[in-house]
Amino acid sequence: MSINRLAFVFILFANIATYSQFNNAPHFSESIQYISEFVASTEFKEFSDSTNAMLVVDSLYSFALKFCNGNISETLLSLTFVTLPFYEMPLSIPLISDNLRIPLPAATKAVFDKKQLNLPKNIFFEISKISDQDKLAHFFGNAYLTHMTDSFNLSEFMSIFVELFEHTFKVEGAIDYRDLVVNSLGNTFGNFLHSNEETLPSEVLKLYYLYHVHPGY
Numbered sequence: 001m002s003i004n005r006l007a008f009v010f011i012l013f014a015n016i017a018t019y020s021q022f023n024n025a026p027h028f029s030e031s032i033q034y035i036s037e038f039v040a041s042t043e044f045k046e047f048s049d050s051t052n053a054m055l056v057v058d059s060l061y062s063f064a065l066k067f068c069n070g071n072i073s074e075t076l077l078s079l080t081f082v083t084l085p086f087y088e089m090p091l092s093i094p095l096i097s098d099n100l101r102i103p104l105p106a107a108t109k110a111v112f113d114k115k116q117l118n119l120p121k122n123i124f125f126e127i128s129k130i131s132d133q134d135k136l137a138h139f140f141g142n143a144y145l146t147h148m149t150d151s152f153n154l155s156e157f158m159s160i161f162v163e164l165f166e167h168t169f170k171v172e173g174a175i176d177y178r179d180l181v182v183n184s185l186g187n188t189f190g191n192f193l194h195s196n197e198e199t200l201p202s203e204v205l206k207l208y209y210l211y212h213v214h215p216g217y
Contacts, residue, residue: 031078032081032105033107044060057120057123058202060079061200064078077144080137083133084134120136123205139201139205142187143186144190145186146191185204189201192204
């Protein structure tokens, strides 16, 4: 399957899932725009600057869940795209092209740029040279897969597949152990939501410390 077709299938899958499951929720693209505008707001920035990052993620999740009329699946899928660090997916395919850019579901460019500045950067360690910002998309994306399929096996497979995909096509570089840890936490969050819909992201994100010791400490 070509890379363009793979990206198309993923985006098509997201939209089909949205239309088939989210009858009581806002349109998918509207959710992404509205939630992104919330993250881009001055109020969110001030709250984020003065509050523990995990609690900020809880606030973001609760806001999105309310806007999506309590629909957990759309909330998780919307937050996956809201927290992606790419407006377009940059791809470098060996022997074919170094400059492919695949459009992704996103807010308007001005809102996208502003919300990127406001998303929490150090979720797990308040003093860190390594940004955690991209980890939110991993977390919510894997939570969505597990919640939608009710299958750890499929979600774990997709997590590893994405890491290998990024490595092979040079989306982010080498396989990142920290991504795999956050993927696993996302799986756990999606699974917990099946048994308790009141579960908040911080209740699972704090388990990160059981998996990982930061090299700077």
